[in-house]
Amino acid sequence: MELRFFEIYRNSEYVWLLAEGVALSAMLTLAGAVLGFILALGLAAARYEKIPVLRYIAAAYVDFIRNTPLIVQLFFVAFGLPQLLGYVWPFWAHAVLALTLNFSAYFAEILRAGFQVVDEGQHDAAKALGIPRYIQFIKIIVPQSVAQMFASLNSQFIFLFLTTGVISEIGVRDLTQAGLYIDSRTFRSFEVFFTLTILYILISLAFKALMQLVEKRAFRWKTAR
Template sequence: MELRFFEIYRNPDYLLLLLEGVGVSAFVTLAGAALGFVMGVGLSAARHEKIPVLRYLAAGYVDFIRNTPLIVQLFFVAFGLPLLLGYVWPFWAHAVLALTLNFSAYFAEILRAGYSSADDGQLDAAKALGLPRYVRFLKIVLPQSIAQMFASLNSQFIFLFLTTGVISEIGVRDLTFAGLFIDSRTFRSFEVFLTLTVLYILISLAFKGLMQLIERRAFAWKYTR
């Protein structure tokens, strides 16, 4: 079999499309992860509290998201919600919303699993000082949980990034969209998807390095014990 990668890189339009796809994939992933993390903190806090209504609502949401495919959530957000609510967004915004909802459920469950790692002595001291429950949660439970579960959060983030190729199904010009477009023009499927594989690996490694840097900067006390 003759490999003809030059059919991809000799065309500047294809290279620009791939570069644009890398930027779009990275942007929607980071935006969805950041918003999903904030939402996940709220969901995990609701499940951590002893208010039955909040706990059941949060648990139901998490179970619903975790037990439905991302592509189904994406289609519902992109085509169902606009019909129900009567709004018009660009497709990339729908992709960010769908990823936010998806990320939030997984992040919430990971964070909830880490709440037991909070130091009991620090919690007892905070109670003795009369600190409110929400202050104890924000200052003691949440930071220690994030530090303890950061590796799991990082792994889940990378895994979810690798599933974002489905956003091409609604017309978002991400990396997978770029690959499919180039393949439809060159008919060099092996070369195109091998190129996509390499690019996804490189982006994943870049994200991994970024997250490790954030971990070492944000939780330096873990490495000074």
């Protein structure tokens, strides 16, 4: 079989499409991860603090998201919710919302496990000092939990990023969509999808390096002990 990668890299349109796809996939993933982490903190807190009613709603939400495929969630968000609620968003916004909901459920379980790792003695000490419960949670529990579970959060983030190719199914011009377009024009499937594989690996490695940098900067106290 003759390999003809030059049909991709010699065409400026295809190179530009791939570059746009890389940028869009990375930005949507980061947006979904940041928003998902914020939502996950609320979900994990509701379950950890055993807030009446909310703990059951949070548990049901997490179980629902974790037991349904991302592509089903994506179609529901992109086509079901607009019809139900009567709003119109661009498809990239639907993708961010779907990724946020998906990421939040997985992050919430990791954070909840991290909350339970914090030594109970620290709660007692903070209570003896008269520190309010919400301050204990923000200043003591959350930082230690995130630091302890950061490796798990990082691994889950990378794994979820690698599933984001399904957003191409609703017309978002991400990296996978760019590859499908190029394949439909060149009929060089091996070359196109080999290129996509390399690009996804490079993005994953870049995310890994970024997260390691964040860990070093955010949790210097952990490495200094």
